[in-house]
Amino acid sequence: MAAPANARSAAFALPANPWTAAYEYAVDTLQRSVLYADVMRQRGNQYHSHMAKRAPNVLSMESELVLDGREFARPVNYGLLRILPPPDVAVDPLKRPFLVVDPRAGHGPGIGGFKPASEIGVAVRAGHPCYFASFLPQPTATQTVEDVMRAEARFLEEIIARHPDSEGKPVVVGNCQAGWQIMMTAAMRPELFGPIIVAGAPLSYWAGWRGMNPMRYSGGLTGGSWLTELTSDLGHGHFDGAWLVQNFENLNPANTLWGKQYNLYSNVDTEASRYLSFEKWWGGHVFLNAPEIQYIVDNLFIGNRLATAGLVTSDGIRIDLRNIRSPIIVFCSKGDNITPPPQALGWIPDLYQNDAEVVAHGQTIVYAVHESIGHLGIFVSGSVARKEHQEFTANIDLIDVLPAGIYQAEIADKTPDTLNADLAPGDYVLSFARRKVDDVRAIVARNEEDDRRFAAVARISDINLGLYRSFLQPWIRAAVTPQSAEWLQRMHPLRLPYELISDRNPWVAPVAQVAAQARLQRQQAAPDNPYAILERMVSNTIDTSLNMWQELRDAAGEQLFMNIYGSPLVQDWAGLGAKADAPRKHPGVSPEHRHFMEGRADELRALMDQGGVREAAMRLLLYVSSAEGSIDERSFAMLRKMRADADSGLALQEFKNVARDQALMMRLDGEAALQAMPTLLEQASAAEIRDAFGTMRHVLEATGPLNERARACLQEMEQIFRTAAQRALAREKKASAGKGKGKGASTSQGTSKSTRASKPAAARKTAPRRRSAAATRTGE
Numbered sequence: 001m002a003a004p005a006n007a008r009s010a011a012f013a014l015p016a017n018p019w020t021a022a023y024e025y026a027v028d029t030l031q032r033s034v035l036y037a038d039v040m041r042q043r044g045n046q047y048h049s050h051m052a053k054r055a056p057n058v059l060s061m062e063s064e065l066v067l068d069g070r071e072f073a074r075p076v077n078y079g080l081l082r083i084l085p086p087p088d089v090a091v092d093p094l095k096r097p098f099l100v101v102d103p104r105a106g107h108g109p110g111i112g113g114f115k116p117a118s119e120i121g122v123a124v125r126a127g128h129p130c131y132f133a134s135f136l137p138q139p140t141a142t143q144t145v146e147d148v149m150r151a152e153a154r155f156l157e158e159i160i161a162r163h164p165d166s167e168g169k170p171v172v173v174g175n176c177q178a179g180w181q182i183m184m185t186a187a188m189r190p191e192l193f194g195p196i197i198v199a200g201a202p203l204s205y206w207a208g209w210r211g212m213n214p215m216r217y218s219g220g221l222t223g224g225s226w227l228t229e230l231t232s233d234l235g236h237g238h239f240d241g242a243w244l245v246q247n248f249e250n251l252n253p254a255n256t257l258w259g260k261q262y263n264l265y266s267n268v269d270t271e272a273s274r275y276l277s278f279e280k281w282w283g284g285h286v287f288l289n290a291p292e293i294q295y296i297v298d299n300l301f302i303g304n305r306l307a308t309a310g311l312v313t314s315d316g317i318r319i320d321l322r323n324i325r326s327p328i329i330v331f332c333s334k335g336d337n338i339t340p341p342p343q344a345l346g347w348i349p350d351l352y353q354n355d356a357e358v359v360a361h362g363q364t365i366v367y368a369v370h371e372s373i374g375h376l377g378i379f380v381s382g383s384v385a386r387k388e389h390q391e392f393t394a395n396i397d398l399i400d401v402l403p404a405g406i407y408q409a410e411i412a413d414k415t416p417d418t419l420n421a422d423l424a425p426g427d428y429v430l431s432f433a434r435r436k437v438d439d440v441r442a443i444v445a446r447n448e449e450d451d452r453r454f455a456a457v458a459r460i461s462d463i464n465l466g467l468y469r470s471f472l473q474p475w476i477r478a479a480v481t482p483q484s485a486e487w488l489q490r491m492h493p494l495r496l497p498y499e500l501i502s503d504r505n506p507w508v509a510p511v512a513q514v515a516a517q518a519r520l521q522r523q524q525a526a527p528d529n530p531y532a533i534l535e536r537m538v539s540n541t542i543d544t545s546l547n548m549w550q551e552l553r554d555a556a557g558e559q560l561f562m563n564i565y566g567s568p569l570v571q572d573w574a575g576l577g578a579k580a581d582a583p584r585k586h587p588g589v590s591p592e593h594r595h596f597m598e599g600r601a602d603e604l605r606a607l608m609d610q611g612g613v614r615e616a617a618m619r620l621l622l623y624v625s626s627a628e629g630s631i632d633e634r635s636f637a638m639l640r641k642m643r644a645d646a647d648s649g650l651a652l653q654e655f656k657n658v659a660r661d662q663a664l665m666m667r668l669d670g671e672a673a674l675q676a677m678p679t680l681l682e683q684a685s686a687a688e689i690r691d692a693f694g695t696m697r698h699v700l701e702a703t704g705p706l707n708e709r710a711r712a713c714l715q716e717m718e719q720i721f722r723t724a725a726q727r728a729l730a731r732e733k734k735a736s737a738g739k740g741k742g743k744g745a746s747t748s749q750g751t752s753k754s755t756r757a758s759k760p761a762a763a764r765k766t767a768p769r770r771r772s773a774a775a776t777r778t779g780e
Helices: 002-011 018-051 119-125 145-162 177-188 214-221 226-234 242-251 253-266 268-282 290-302 341-345 347-351 355-360 375-380 382-394 396-401 437-444 448-471 473-479 482-490 496-500 511-520 530-565 568-573 591-606 613-628 633-645 652-675 686-700 708-742 745-758 761-765 773-777
Strands: 063-068 078-083 098-101 130-135 171-175 196-199 238-240 287-289 328-333 364-370 405-413 428-435 630-632
Touching: 018 253, 018 268, 018 496, 018 511, 018 530, 063 145, 078 145, 098 119, 098 145, 098 177, 119 130, 119 171, 119 382, 130 145, 145 177, 145 290, 171 177, 177 196, 214 242, 214 290, 214 448, 214 530, 226 238, 226 290, 226 448, 226 473, 238 242, 238 290, 238 482, 242 253, 253 268, 253 530, 287 290, 290 448, 328 341, 328 375, 328 382, 341 364, 341 437, 347 437, 355 405, 355 437, 364 382, 375 382, 382 396, 382 405, 382 428, 396 428, 396 633, 396 652, 405 437, 448 473, 448 530, 448 568, 530 568, 591 652, 613 630, 613 652, 613 686, 613 708, 630 633, 686 708
Parallel strands: 098 130, 098 171, 171 196, 196 328, 328 364, 364 405
Antiparallel strands: 063 078, 078 130, 238 287, 405 428, 428 630
């Protein structure tokens, strides 16, 4: 133990001349303070310049306006932008377009394209036509959440009309608030959507882990949504988004009150540019209409009606996420304290009681759980964009063809030992492992007693909101004027520093000249300066103290919430006594959907023995891959390559339709689907059968050796294809012999050549160009 103690004492030993070290540190500290003050001045100037723009935006790419939502019959403050690709990027008109919807949760627009290495940046570089749904700081006078949803649907109609030849409907990406909003739009207009990627988007608002996710208790600790209505009334009908940002800031006081600013101060020579770039977005607070924010808080944050199909539009459409027909990719992180994995994934066990229901609704759900990235990092971090979003974008067609069910995306580093590494572009390999509803349920860790508490909050919130509207709201609305509302907005604690510290303040403007001199005469203290070391120790102590205070505060808030809303008296008052029904009911299945599924099942059963070698090969692939337990991007890349090499003329969308239909048949009645395979192969030639089996074998083995169960399934399929090939070969020999008997050898040869010459081109395309060793073995 003596050595570490001696090391510590040596680290803090005063230099030979302590006065010199003190002088160096004093000069460094003074210069850093001046430079820090100047960065704050620049931040204020940047804020005023940014907010003075008609459409302030931090989008880093050039764009052009396609549609202005303010011109719609129900005007909204959203607009559709087309992203102009860089000069060195060519857009492929056949690739499906991407639409990134910007989150409107208090901050200004543009965060989805804040950096070149972003979600939309990845799609642009991949050659996809890209669009961006952005918004203005001020809402229109009458817009509602429904109006915004219908505007998003209108944007998609325009994109689809502009790209009639693309290989699929648009991919739609929504971050945070935009995620749940596009999910609502997709439930209302499912025919407009291709794959949907939601990143850090809360969909099940009561969910969370005890001791880790304190934000979900906020509504209960403030007595419900009456405070939201009060804030809107004080804003003269507008809700200031700075209050939402304040909630985010309060989650991490160590970073808000100290860490972020000290990091700038201690590294002011290198951090100023990055800090100002981020603050341009973080400080650009926007506004929502009072009806918008009240709808969101009452129905989502407190009411939790989205995850249980409890929302109905004004024209009678039920917003049921089970109506979505496109694949849904959910990206969340354990390090996200704003949208933890239970809130991102909790809607799945809320809506589906078992895996059969997922399949019955034809829904494909893919989820990925990051271990550590924070909320903003999910859609801002360049490392996430280069890995997760790049893999999702590159493999969007594979995701689109996945059979109905639940999958977990797994991204592995590519190594020298990776088999067929050339089939997976980039540095990673993406695979999809099959999961069950129970696997998601284990992540969500739902607690019915906690649900009962949140249900009590929802009931009491309605009571308190009614009391506020009856007794306080008329007086407050009478007292508030547009001028008082503007004054309160400018005096908001988050907005005030931007307003005061800028060149508009005569006491601040001279800092620019002093800072210029400091930069010319800059003298940094050495990293091992004892006073600099002491400064860092003090900073660490402050940071640790604030983290401890946060943990105590969060624990106390959670305990207070549990005690208040877990009280039998409070629950009885809310009508949730011991004999009450479950607080969160499964929404059930409508008679219309049951009728539709019964008709669809009858339709699929009638198609069991319809098709040919293509349908049989797809059933083989699905049967063996289901035994393997996962699907790899290399297998799909091999399948695409072989489809292109064969020049089959089969369009990608047609291929996807075939794959989905065959997957549904296998799910509906796998035994009957497999028994019908000899019938499907009856009309195929021996060469076609052998080639189809060889192709599927190559695809299945593209990722490496199959497991024991998958090998057994493949052998079972090999027997079916071998028998079919032998029968086809026998038919061909018999037909050839019959022709030889009726005509001479020379005549027979001439007829054979004539028959081949007159064979339709479409039929000739299906013949294999070459046969693999595996295909040759099958049937011989």
